[in-house]
Amino acid sequence: MTESRLRYSRYPCRVDEKTGTRAEGGRAPRAERRDSIRNRERIISAAEALFTGEGLDAPIDKIVTAAGVSPGTLYRHxxxxxxxxxxxxxxxxxAALDLVERALANPDRWAGIAEFVMATCALEAERGGYLNLMTTRFDGSPRLVELRGQIQRRIEELFDRAREEGAVRPDFTVEDLIFITLSNSRVAEVTRTVAPGAWRRNAELFLDSIRPERAHPLTQPPMRPSQVARAMMRPPAGRIRSAAAEKSTK
Incomplete structure (x- = not known):
């Protein structure tokens, strides 16, 4: 057996010239690629879980630990x-954009609204993270900002059409939807281990309340978009902890 190198590889290894098989002690490029793909998937999976639970400012060291990789591996990817x-x-x-596009494509406007509301409530109740997607500032990522903006514009279009066609009560706004989704996520959180499907009843009661034939005068006007932004919009990811640290030093 003589020393050789696999063609097109920068990884030295020992190859039996008679059989063409690789001896122990070397790693083929294909194996390296498999490891790289596997590590990337583990990082993404760990980051998704932590972003859902802690927000987009989740510490990198936690992601590294959960993924079972080194910091260097994470930063290479x-x-x-x-x-x-x-x-x-x-x-x-x-996926969120697909939900609203399906609702817009439904010729039955009320059925489209109901499907969309139940699907978004399910996302938040069963997996969490939907509200984070809609409220976190993606500073530094124009692509994510534009994609989220597209979702928001299509949701507004969905409910504008529904009001124009008399499918929902005329005073219902997208801002109302945000807080209904928020309250339903709390229902899902406190009932998850006792009655996992309780959030569905809450969402169905909400849907029943926005039908036009159920409408009664409301005592409070809807919140303005700027008010909702101040109430809901998370700080830019990465600044939450620094703000908390600054406060603790005062």
Whole structure:
């Protein structure tokens, strides 16, 4: 057996010239690629879970520990936090866009609204993270900002059409929907281990309340979008902890 190198590889290994098999002690490029793909998937999976539970400012060291990789491995795949956000959030944001597009395509406007509301409530109740997607500032990622903006514009279009066609009560706004989703997520949280499906009843009661034939005058006007933004919009990811630390030193 003589020393050789696999063609097109920068990884030295020992190859039996008679059989062409690789001896122990070397790693084929294909194995390296498999390891790289597996590590990337583990990082994304760990980051998704932590982003859902702690927000997009979840500490990198926690992601590294949960993924079972070294910090160097994480930074080789994702040199910046923004790149990690994009890898984790691209699919959920496109899934959220698909939900509203399906609702808009439904010729039965009320059925489309009901399907959309139940689907978004299910996302938040069963997996969490939907409200984070809709309220976190994606500073540094124009792509995520634009994608989320597209979702919000299509949701507004969905409910504008529903009001125009008399499918929902005329005073219902998208801002109302945000807080209904928020309250339903709390119902799901406190009932998860006792009655996992209780959130569905809450969401169905909400849907019943926005039918036009159920409408009664409300005592409070709807919140303005700017008020909702101040109430709900999370700080830019990465600044939450620094703000808390600054406060603790005062």
């Amino acid at each position: 994702f040199p910046s936090r923004v790149q990690l956000w994009e890898a984790v959030l691209d699919q959920p944001l496109h």
